[in-house]
Amino acid sequence: MYSKHTEIFGILGFPLGHTLSPWIHNTLFQLSGYDAVYLVFENERWKEIGIGPLRDLGVKGVSVTIPFKEWAYTQADKVCESSKTMLASNTLLLRSEVEAVNTDGSGALFSILQNNPDLLDPNESKKILILGSGGSAKGILFSIAKELETNRKQQSFQRKVQILARNQSAISEIEQSLGNPAWLERTTKEDAIKNKEDYDLVIHTTPIGMKGVGGEPILDSNFFTKKHTLFDIVYNPLETNLVQIAKQKKAAIIPGYHMLLFQGIKQFELFTNTKVKQKWIRKVESILLHELKKRK
Known part of the structure; x- marks a missing residue:
């Protein structure tokens, strides 16, 4: 159930039909009891659209995947050291300032x-x-x-x-x-x-x-x-x-899916300021494996 207090997060990229990120984040929201939802923002025109509509919608943060990681880096007021070195970011925190973080490494x-x-x-x-x-x-x-x-x-x-x-x-x-x-x-x-x-x-x-x-x-x-x-x-x-x-x-x-899992966990912690528990990691990993096996 969602309410006016439910926070919105999501993934931004194109194409996104394959993405497993919603499984990671929505499972973690459920396990942690954090009132939020993680959506898929699929569009090939994000460079023209910009992040304004996301902020208007009240989105609190997004994961960013190909081909927009370099563009995401340019949208931030603050950037982490990893992003600065790579000139690319896979996470945008949409707060009073836009903060770019890279959790891939x-x-x-x-x-x-x-x-x-x-x-x-x-x-x-x-x-x-x-x-x-x-x-x-x-x-x-x-x-x-x-x-x-x-x-x-x-x-x-x-x-x-x-x-x-x-x-x-x-x-x-x-x-x-x-x-x-x-x-x-x-x-x-x-x-x-x-x-x-x-x-x-x-x-x-x-x-x-x-x-x-x-x-x-x-x-x-x-x-x-x-x-x-x-x-x-x-x-x-x-x-x-x-x-x-x-x-x-x-x-x-x-x-290979461990990198997807752990970069997503780091994003979740940045989004929510909540420390992930080991038992949650095991649950998310089992769900990821199940989904990947279905896609053979």
Whole structure:
């Protein structure tokens, strides 16, 4: 039941027929007893429409997805450090001032830490391999950088992060946005395969493997071993070809939908100023899994 006190939130983007965000947020509103509803604001003309109509409607905040994350960043009076670095935001808080936040990187970071905190220990000598150089890679790298910086015990990091991507200019942008850190390096497919024992975590950030997106996986079965952990942020399908290849070689897997789950949880906490309980996370995760399995 909704009343005049019910707060309105939603997701802004195009297309949105696939979105699972309403399942996350409306379930959390129900579990927490927070009087709110989360709607789908699907339109390909948000850049022309602007956020004025949303504010007139009384919307308190929105998740923002492709292709409007860069535009959302430009609409804010205040921006978080992650948004400023990435020049993109996936969350707008529509208060007296418009605040832009990016929770993509923190969602990925939490997914990794939940699985195995050692994978982000800056004092470990193993390397992290990032596949891709788009917006997701940028956000994840920003959060990894903050985590490494916070937990290092020495002057410089032992752990290195390498990027494997075709777009060298995009890699340059990432390097510059992070201040050209010494721990961030480039690599090639040939070198990555040759030095596969050097890595313990592989993070795939490209759309390859997503439902409806073609292309061969960047790495093949010659790369993976049981000493690797693969985090493929694609969540539809639940298992991409890359995940299946890695599983056959007994590599550990971090499910792609965990990033969707944890970035959404962070958004909910920003929207409502309510701390999410572990039992709520388990409930939302079970619902997400159920919905994803239905979409096979």
